[in-house]
Amino acid sequence: MDGLPARAGAPSNRALAEALFQLAEGEPHGDRKLAFLKAGYRALDATRPASRELLEEAPAWLRPLVSQLVACRGDGALEAAVERLRSGRPSRRRPARARFLSRVEVRETLAGAxxxxxxxxxxxxxxxxxxxxxxxxxxxxxxxxxxxxxxxxxxxxxxxxxxxxxxxxxxxxxxxxxxxxxxxxxxxxxxxxxxxxxxxxxxxxxxxxxxxxxxxxxxxxxxxxxxxxxxxxxxxxxxxxxxxxxxxxxxxxxxxxxxxxxxxxxxxxxxxxxxxxxxxxxxxxxxxxxxxxxxxxxxxxxxxxxxxxxxxxxxxxxxxxxxxxxxxxxxxxxxxxxxxxxxxxxxxxxxxxxxxxxxx
Ligand SMILES: [Zn+2]
Ligand SMILES: [Zn+2]
The missing domain is CATH 3.20.20.140 (Metal-dependent hydrolases)
Known part of the structure; x- marks a missing residue:
């Protein structure tokens, strides 16, 4: 995403956040939408890879979907899964999320700065x-x-x-x-x-x-x-x-x-x-x-x-x-x-x- 190298294995926090925000966009206003947004911000701001926390903190109805997302092998696979879930509908707000670093990426970048x-x-x-x-x-x-x-x-x-x-x-x-x-x-x-x-x-x-x-x-x-x-x-x-x-x-x-x-x-x-x-x-x-x-x-x-x-x-x-x-x-x-x-x-x-x- 955004020209950053996708990692093999679990998706990055940024990719998880983007997936959750895209899924939030598909929801009408209400508790479900808020739960997706909350999980998205959690992934963005977490100081460690967030898969496990996301699963633990998600409401029961959201857990199967989150476990599906975190099980994707890398950011590309996650992106493809979200596209399927959204039936190819474009994300209107995606440009307003482009080139934002997750907190984990900030830490990783600074480690090599x-x-x-x-x-x-x-x-x-x-x-x-x-x-x-x-x-x-x-x-x-x-x-x-x-x-x-x-x-x-x-x-x-x-x-x-x-x-x-x-x-x-x-x-x-x-x-x-x-x-x-x-x-x-x-x-x-x-x-x-x-x-x-x-x-x-x-x-x-x-x-x-x-x-x-x-x-x-x-x-x-x-x-x-x-x-x-x-x-x-x-x-x-x-x-x-x-x-x-x-x-x-x-x-x-x-x-x-x-x-x-x-x-x-x-x-x-x-x-x-x-x-x-x-x-x-x-x-x-x-x-x-x-x-x-x-x-x-x-x-x-x-x-x-x-x-x-x-x-x-x-x-x-x-x-x-x-x-x-x-x-x-x-x-x-x-x-x-x-x-x-x-x-x-x-x-x-x-x-x-x-x-x-x-x-x-
Ligand atoms: Zn200002
Ligand atoms: Zn100011």
């Missing part, structure tokens, strides 16, 4: 939210969690006020947070430098929802799409305008895709990434498991255009900070040169990049 991409070696904890927007913990609790994980710098990136789905920060909220960031740096800056980012919204016309003067007050302006994500019209121009906006330094989760729900915007990515490289905008690899945006193929394309990268957890709670391991795995599969990953650099280097746009 260059040592620089060991998540424990990341110096920078980039892109996380606090209870000032849609996160669960305070700024200080999140910062302490970053420090405990060994970060020497970190960037908080709450949403700007324009985002309708989350309570974003207005100007006053930004200034209040600024004071807390400064207090952190007075007290703990020697151990971990905290930078204030803001995840601003790329509007339909490619402008962002925070004016120029206010952007200047933020250490790291991170631009992202959260609305108008239908894969219909090409949105290259929208993204080009966003990444050439003065003050924007990172393009976050470029497609805005969400596992099983939407495949995100369509664009001529080579052009978008080339513009990022030209304007000194780093491209994010978002490791939030349901985002994984960029995936490894698009990340490889971005490597070819000379972009800088930033690996992100998009944590909304302290435990989510570990999602940067997904970003490391994607970077490894994409062959991102460690020298182009900002999180591997020291705080002073990143600060210098923010000030002058060049990376030593």
């Amino acid at each position: 260059p040592e620089e991409l060991d998540p424990r070696r990341l110096r920078g904890a980039f892109h996380w939210h606090t209870d000032a927007s849609d996160g669960k913990a305070s700024l200080e609790a999140m910062a302490r969690a970053c420090l405990r994980r060994g970060a020497s710098w970190a960037v908080v990136t709450d949403h700007s006020r324009g985002l309708e789905v989350a309570s974003g920060l207005d100007r006053e909220g930004v200034l209040l947070q600024r004071r807390r960031v400064e207090r952190w740096n007075r007290e703990h800056g020697e151990e971990m430098l905290l930078l204030q980012g803001l995840e601003v919204e790329i509007l339909e016309d490619g402008t962002v929802d925070v004016p120029a003067l206010e952007r200047e007050e933020i250490d790291v302006v991170v631009a992202a799409v959260h609305r108008r994500l239908d894969p219909g019209p090409d949105q290259t121009e929208r993204l080009l305008r966003a990444v050439s906006t003065p003050g924007v330094r990172v393009l976050a989760h470029p497609r805005g895709r969400l596992f099983h729900h939407r495949s995100g915007v369509r664009a001529r990515w080579e052009k978008v990434f080339a513009a990022c490289a030209e304007h000194g905008v780093a491209v994010e690899i978002n490791g939030f498991p349901r985002r994984q945006d960029l995936d490894w193929e698009l990340a490889r394309l971005a490597v070819g255009t000379g972009c800088l990268f930033v690996l992100a957890s998009d944590a909304h709670a302290p435990a989510h900070l570990a999602f940067d391991e997904y970003a490391c795995a994607i970077a490894s599969r994409a062959g991102v040169p460690p020298a182009r990953i900002l999180n591997l650099r020291q705080a002073e280097v990143v600060r210098d990049w923010l000030d002058h746009g060049t990376l030593w």
